[in-house]
Amino acid sequence: MAESHDSQTLGRRVNEIVLLWALDRRPMHGYQAALEIERRSGGYFSFNHGTLYPILHRLEKEGVIAGEWSDPEEGRARKEYALTEAGRTYLEEISRTWRTLAERLEPFLSPGDSDESVRTGVA
C-alpha cells in the first residue's frame, strides 16, 4: 500500500517511530520514554511543550501500546506504557516504510550529481 508523505504525516510518524522504539526496549513512563529518546538521539528529538501525551494516548487508544498504572502502595501511582503485539507488528511495518523512504531519498541528497545520475540512480 502506498504511504503518503505530507509534512504532517511525516512529523507524526517520526514521533511514533521513536516512541515505539523506546517502549519496545522496556515498559516506561511517558517522561522516561521522552528522556530515553533524547539520550539516544543526542538531544535531536525532544518531546517538549506537551507533544508527548496526545501521541501516547492516541497510540494507546489504537491498541499499539498499553498503559498500566503502577502499584499505588509504592509511592504515587504512575502510568507505565508497554508495546503490545499489534504495536510490535506496527513498528516493524513503519520501520520498513522508513527504510524504503530513506533509500529512495538518498539519490536526491547529493546536490553535485548530474541529472542523468539522479534519474538512473547511479552515483
Added chain:
Amino acid sequence: MNRFAPALRSVARELDLPPKVKTAILMEMTGDLEAAFDHHRNLGRTEEEAERLAEAAILGSSEMVRRLGRLHRASWLEWSERVGERLGGGADLVLLLFAVVPMYALAGVVTFRTVAYPSSLLSWPLLAAGVAVGALIALEAGRILRGARGAGRQLPLLLTLSVVAPVLGLLAATLEVHSAAGALAGGVAEPVIQVAFVEGMTRAGTLLLVGLLIGLAGALSWFVLLNRDAVRVRREVDAILQDSSHVRSELQIEGVIPLIRRRRA
C-alpha cells in the same frame, strides 16, 4: 503541598472531559512532572529552573489540552459520569440498596426455579452469568468503597456480563418457545400437548425474566460503582490541586486572586 498545583489547576480548568478521564490525565502528568523535576535537579539546576523546565516539557500548551480533549471524548461514558456526578449525597447508594439488591434477590429466587428445569439448555450459562455479576458487584463495591488497589478494573467486565445475561435469557426463551412449538407439531395426545406447551411457555418467561433482572441489576451497579470510583479517583487529584495554604497566602500577599475558592466552613 504540590509545587505544580497552580499549573495543574490551569490544565484541569481547560480539560473539558469526564471527571475520571480528566483525573487519570492529571495524575499521569503529576507523576511525570515530579520525575522531570527530579531529573533537572540531579543535573544541578535550581528548584525554580527545574520547575520551569519540567512544566515546559510536560504540560505544554492549550493546543495539547484541546488535542487530549478531542482524543478522549466518548459521549455515552461522559453522559453517565455527568449524570452520576449529580447523584451525589448518597443517592447512588440508595439506588444500589433499594433497586439493585431486591432485583438481584428476585433474580436469585427465580433462578432456583429455572435450575429445576433440566431441559433448559441455556439455564446453566445464565446461572453462571448471574453468579459472576453478583460476585463482581460485591468485589468492586468492596474495593471501591475501601479505596483498595485495582478498584474499578473489573467494571468493564461487569458491564459486558450485564449485556450478556439478557441476551442469554432471550436466546434461552426462544429455544423454549421453539421446543414448545415442536411439541405441538409432534402429534402427541392433546392433554399432553397442552401441559408441554404451558410448561414450555413458563420456562421461556422465567428464563427471560432472570436474564433481564440480572442485566438490569448489573447495569445499575456498574453505573453506581463507576461514579463512586470516579469520585474516589478525583479526590486523589483534588488533594494535589488544592495546594494549600502557603501558595494561596503567597498569592494573596502579591495581590493575585487565588485560582480556586474554597467553600466556607
